[in-house]
Each structure stands twice: as C-alpha cells, then as structure tokens.
Amino acid sequence: MEDYKDKIxxxxxxxxxxxxxxxxxxxxxxxxxxxxxxxxxxVIGFYYVLIALFLNSILFLNLLYNLFIYQKKYAFQLGNIAILLLNIPITLFYLEIVFRKL
Known part of the structure; x- marks a missing residue:
C-alpha cells in the first residue's frame, strides 16, 4: 500500500x-x-527548448496520470504539476527576449 506513496x-x-x-x-x-x-x-537554445519541451511533456503526462490514478496526496501532486508548468511562461519570455534582439 505504501508503494504508490513512494511513487508519488x-x-x-x-x-x-x-x-x-x-x-x-x-x-x-x-x-x-x-x-x-x-x-x-x-541555435543551441532553440534545440534546448525542443529537448526540454519533450522531456517536460513526458514528465507532465506521468504526473497527470499519477494524479488521476493515485488520488492520494492530491495537493502535493498538483503542486508538482504547477512547478513544472511554471517553465512555460518563463520560456516564452526568454524566447521573446531573444527574438526581439534578432
């Protein structure tokens, strides 16, 4: 019974x-x-954004799966999803900085 808590x-x-x-x-x-x-x-930054998007998306889907399957520690899981999603507006802001300069 503790295995799911350890996974979360x-x-x-x-x-x-x-x-x-x-x-x-x-x-x-x-x-x-x-x-x-x-x-x-x-160019390096662009490829980094693509790689980070891929890895973060996989992790996001895993966290979302955990949220629906293991409904214990709901607030903890939502907090982790929110922390992961905070990178989206930061990335968009960074891209805007770079593209304004080009």
Whole structure:
C-alpha cells in the first residue's frame, strides 16, 4: 500500500529537479547569449527548448496520470504539476527576449 506513496513522492521530486534544471540551463544559455551576442547560442537554445519541451511533456503526462490514478496526496501532486508548468511562461519570455534582439 505504501508503494504508490513512494511513487508519488519520487515522481514529485523528479518533477522539481527537472523543472529547476530546465530553468537554470535555459537561464544560463540566455545570459551567455546576452553577454556574448554569439548567434550560435540561439541555435543551441532553440534545440534546448525542443529537448526540454519533450522531456517536460513526458514528465507532465506521468504526473497527470499519477494524479488521476493515485488520488492520494492530491495537493502535493498538483503542486508538482504547477512547478513544472511554471517553465512555460518563463520560456516564452526568454524566447521573446531573444527574438526581439534578432
């Protein structure tokens, strides 16, 4: 009976780690681009956004699945989904910064 709680907690920790890592890597790419104005970083950043979108989408679907299948710790699961989804407006803001400069 405790297995599902361990899965929820493990997936939640993974979601927070992935969300924070995505944010930090994206911010590092943006700041490096702003400092150096190196256009190759735009290409790297674009591919990074695609890879991060793919990985975050898989994790989001997993969290959504857990939310409906394991309805315990509902608030904890919703919080992890919200943390993961916070990267969307941040990414859009970063893309706007880059595309305004191009």
């Amino acid at each position: 907690i493990s997936d939640g920790k993974l979601a927070r780690i992935v969300a924070l890592s995505s944010f930090l890597i994206g911010t590092l790419i943006l700041v490096t681009y702003k400092i150096t104005n190196e256009n190759n970083l735009v």
